[in-house]
Amino acid sequence: MAFLARFFGPRLPRDPDLARRLEAWLALPEANVKDALRASRYVVVDVETTGLDLGRDRLIAIGACAVENGQAVLADSFEIVLRQDKVSSKDNILIHGIGGEAQREGVEPVEALVGFLEFLGKSPLVAFHVTFDQTMIKRAVKEYLGFEFKHPWLDLAYVMPGLMPEYARRYRALDDWSGHFRIGNFARHSALADALATAQLLLCALPLAEAKRSRHYADLMDLEKAQRWVSWSG
């Protein structure tokens, strides 16, 4: 079966240290999405890319912040810039502010992704407009680490309207919800700053979820699914 693993399983990094770290991550037990909301660790993530084309654009930076026991733990946060062989366009740089030099001097993508996975552990992920972050991270993991990154994701862009239906039609973007709760952002379009703003939105969501008898992450995933249906059917 070794040849099968070579085709479908992870392509272990050549660096033995990185290989060992990736194996350790793979061996971690999966998170239980039915643990109580305020007794779990979630990782809120945001990415910066070379553009908005899900098929062609590349991952430049990952920012992430952990929410544990109902509080955002500032030190339990992560940010990394992936080294780019080809620097992104000037317009793109103006959005996230990661300049050409910083892109060229970023961390080797393999090492950066292993670092992210280690930070993540098997904690469920949370993001705002998951499709984008998820696609970018999945593609990068596939390209550099050679496996399908399958992980629980929760999308606050659907959870929030589900929890506060009265605002569902008015609020679309992260900025709309941030504005509602007056959540500041120390550097908009920096991956970590946006991740923190999203994490604060998650903090706001928790008491609302509890009020609606959502007990755990899985309940919120159901809520998200229902809301996607509502949004889709208009």
Place this chain on the structure above:
Amino acid sequence: MASPNSLLAATADHLARFAPFDSMAREHLLWLAERLKLAYYGKDEVLLAPDQGEIKRFYIIKQGAVQVQQAGTDDAWLELHEGEVFPLGALLGGRQAISTFKAITDVFTYELEVEDFHALFRLSPAFQDFSTRRIATLLERSQRSVQARYAATTAEQQSLRSPLSSIARRKPVTCRPGTPLKEALETIRDNRISAIVVVEDGDQPVGVFSVRDLIGRVILPGTDLATPMAQVMTPNPMSLPSTAHAFEAAMLMARHGFRHVLVADGGRLTGVISEKDLFSLQRVGVTQISAAIRAATGQEALVRAAEDIRQLGHNMMAQGVAAEQLTQILSTLNDILTRRIIELECAARDECRVAYCWLAFGSEGRLEQTLSTDQDNGLIFLVPEGETAESVRAVLLPLAERINRVLDACGFPLCKGEIMAMNPKWCLSLEEWKTVFSRWIDAGDPESLLNASIFFDFRPLLGQENLAEDLQGWLLAKTTATPRFLHQMAANALRNRPPLGVVRDFATDGEGDLANTLDLKLNGTTPFVDAARVFALASGVPATGTAARLRGAAAKMNIPTAEVEAWLSSFYFIQMLRLHGQHEEMQAGKPMDNRINPDELNDLDRRILKESFRQARKVQARLALDYKI
């Protein structure tokens, strides 16, 4: 951690916008940021309450407003905002919270575990300092920021708060008592100085001779140039230690009309300060003004001097001179001006043969005058044998009226309540004053209490000061023996509460143009002034100034020094805001009052003002406790 990630760095940056984090070392801020957790509380959610027992966390508000309610009541007495921290007292004292902290908007807080709070306390001196001396630290910062605000205009000006040792740079030029006059004059010429100090063995100063003494003591009398200095010098010169502040030298010069003050430590001469040294860069100096007043022979010069006094007040304000010194200097100069006015009006008139004393009441009596102040004065006199109080009064009233009118012309408006010496009600013999005071003390009705709060702050300005001292001694004997009166005074003082807001930070009360303003005098300084009066009258402290009264009474009443100093810091902070408001009103050509809009203060000042009002509450709490009100 090698270099902090952008989130920790941004958190440290955010905290650094607020005291005390703004004065903490960067590494300590990052240490703190690494240990913070961010929590969210929805509107009306309770963050902390007494029944939660021992405090587990230290809270820093990241965003939103938290209302503080006293236990067991629905009375909110305080609102906390971004950058403010709680509960310091409970954490340091290791006890449960006294108040309930409730979110009144969506609130995000940074929270630090109690162990980390104590570790930070040990780690960061700035944080420790803030936590233990919260009020004092804030005050210092504010004073510095006032100075910084005016730094552009006053950069070269010497601060009146610098010690004399930093000003007296020149080595003093001296001679011996036996030195012949000629030799001393040659020394003066060769050194291009304006005065020489006469010293005995061991540099002990015994006299001063200045070139201004030449005309009166040498040239006109035709003094022999061989005369020893001991015979022409001004003996017994006044000196200050080198640790004294420049403003003390300025005061000494102003009071006595000197142009030089000696600096001596342990009886040994170490320097000479001339008024030039003090005010070389200042347009109008304390000594120039006092000299001009002393030399004035008519109303015109006095009016000009009064304008200079106000200008000086504004200049010193701009220099960041502390309120305590500023109000003292203003009062001292106003005293000198008033004395000169009385002297001029008395000159060559027989009405002044009567033994009388001019009295100052109210803020002037307390040496707490601000930039805008009206008259509060009166007369006390002795009735010579064979005359009646009526007949003496008839002689003094015209004099008093002239003095009041000149003071009015000098910018001290006539008192609306007619508390002036020209009012026959307040031009009284010693016996009559005692009768009036007795009546107030025994009656204790609202009007008597109001009068007591003005008149019992009396201070002699010019004349037979022993009359005032007699009255003072008699008054203290009477008040200390009349607890019922003190109780009424205390109850009256407690009617005036510091304006801490229920919904907002402050309770404002003005209307129209004055909407959203509060009265810093009535609601700010008055609680301190009133409490100090009651304490002083109860414990027999003869001082009239609020600071001197509180310090004097504290010793007798076993109030800890730190507590009194915190009260006084707050009192002077509010005084400074008053002066500051008046200063800006004058610059803008508006009439001066005591009202400010707290929203227009900077963050730091607003927080200190809040803390100062809290201190006012503490003074009142002490008063209430003492008199069981």
